[in-house]
Amino acid sequence: xxxxxxxxxxxxxxxxxxxxxxxxxxxxxxxxxxxxxxxxxxxxxxxxxxxxxxxxxxxxxxxxxxxxxxxxxxxxxxxxxxxxxxxxxxxxxxxxxxxxxxxxxxxxxxxxxxxxxxxxxxxxxxxxxxxxxxxxxxxxxxxxxxxxxxxxxxxxxxxxxxxxxxxxxxxxxxxxxxxxxxxxxxxxxxxxxxxxxxxxxxxxxxxxxxxxxxxxxxxxxxxxxxxxxxxxxxxxxxxxxxxxxxxxxxxxxxxxxxxxxxxxxxxxxxxxxxxxxxxx
Numbered sequence: 001x002x003x004x005x006x007x008x009x010x011x012x013x014x015x016x017x018x019x020x021x022x023x024x025x026x027x028x029x030x031x032x033x034x035x036x037x038x039x040x041x042x043x044x045x046x047x048x049x050x051x052x053x054x055x056x057x058x059x060x061x062x063x064x065x066x067x068x069x070x071x072x073x074x075x076x077x078x079x080x081x082x083x084x085x086x087x088x089x090x091x092x093x094x095x096x097x098x099x100x101x102x103x104x105x106x107x108x109x110x111x112x113x114x115x116x117x118x119x120x121x122x123x124x125x126x127x128x129x130x131x132x133x134x135x136x137x138x139x140x141x142x143x144x145x146x147x148x149x150x151x152x153x154x155x156x157x158x159x160x161x162x163x164x165x166x167x168x169x170x171x172x173x174x175x176x177x178x179x180x181x182x183x184x185x186x187x188x189x190x191x192x193x194x195x196x197x198x199x200x201x202x203x204x205x206x207x208x209x210x211x212x213x214x215x216x217x218x219x220x221x222x223x224x225x226x227x228x229x230x231x232x233x234x235x236x237x238x239x240x241x242x243x244x245x246x247x248x249x250x251x252x253x254x255x256x257x258x259x260x261x262x263x264x265x266x267x268x269x270x271x272x273x274x275x276x277x278x279x280x
Contacts, residue, residue, distance in 0.1 A: 023252035030246060043253040052229075053237065053254065060233040063144070064212050067151045071208055072201065074152065075159025080189075082160070083167045093164070100157045108221025111150045112137070115222075140230040143223050147231055150218050155211070159204045166200030167193070199273060206269040213262050234258060 022036065024043050029035040047053055082093055099107070114122045117135040126132040136142040170193055178188050194201075216235045219225065225232030225240070232240075234254065242251035 020252045020256060023249050024256055026249050028248035028252075030248075039249070043250045046250060047253045047257070053234075055229070056232055056234045056237040057257075059144075059231070060213070060235075063148060063215070063233050064209070066148050067155075067212050067215070068205060068208050070148070070152045071156045071159050072205060075156045075204070076163050076201070078156065078160040079163035079167060080193075083164055093161075096160060097157045099154045100161075102154065104154065104217035105221055107150055107154050108218040111146065111218065112222050115146055137223055138227050140228055143227060143231050147219050147222060150222070151212070151215060154218075155208060159208065162200060162204040162207070163197060166197040169200075170196045202269055202273050206266065209265050209269070210262060213258060213265070 025038060025040060026036040027039050027042075029037065078096060082089055082096065085092060102110075114120050115136045117123055117138065120136075123136060126136075132142065134142070136146050174192055175188055178192060183191070214235050215233065216239070219231050219233065219236055220239070223231045225236040235258070238251055238254045238258070241247050241254060
């Protein structure tokens with residue numbers, strides 16, 4: 001009964017994959033129609049010897065670790081705070097979730113205006129406080145911090161929502177027994193709450209990791225990979241290779257490396273989750 005749906009899903013999934021693999025082994029021509037010239041592993045040799053790709057991957061890993069790590073800590077803190085509220089919990093939750101419903105393009109435009117060196121509100125506030133007086137999106141270090149902050153602002157509420165759902169499964173009788181025994185809030189958090197919601201945290205990390213690997217829109221709108229390629233993570237580099245220089249064969253090879261990286265990250269989380277389940 002499921003065969004037609006499985007065949008359709010396989011066609012949608014595997015035909016583009018095989019097409020990308022073939023493109024990565026070919027030189028793709030666009031003049032006079034789409035054409036493929038088989039060149040073997042030339043694109044892959046270029047890929048592993050390209051210093052720009054290497055720098056973009058290093059930048060992507062830094063960006064990936066920073067965004068996912070900060071979002072996990074901030075989202076969990078917001079979930080714990082909302083869960084402990086007695087009044088106006090639904091109102092606060094609704095306000096917290098607003099950023100994740102805004103399109104990334106709009107978030108990029110908001111960040112671009114708020115961080116504008118001439119009239120941006122955040123630029124003015126940082127200047128008045130004496131923290132930074134310069135062009136944030138036009139400087140090598142601050143530009144990366146700015147786009148990381150925009151991503152954290154938009155997607156930390158998603159982590160908070162997932163963790164908040166997990167907190168409802170924490171057994172209240174164990175918490176009450178620990179409180180009777182004189183356990184402090186931090187002791188209960190470390191010894192009871194965090195172990196109970198650890199599978200939920202792994203799921204939240206997996207969801208955000210898969211999205212952070214292909215993060216694109218906000219950087220394209222705000223810095224377009226600049227200044228001096230300081231925010232040109234691998235998806236932005238892939239976009240330039242494919243749609244600015246029209247080197248589609250080389251772009252296919254770069255895209256396949258992103259796919260492999262995503263599979264590795266997903267497998268790591270799955271293995272950690274399996275080990276966690278085995279210890280329960």
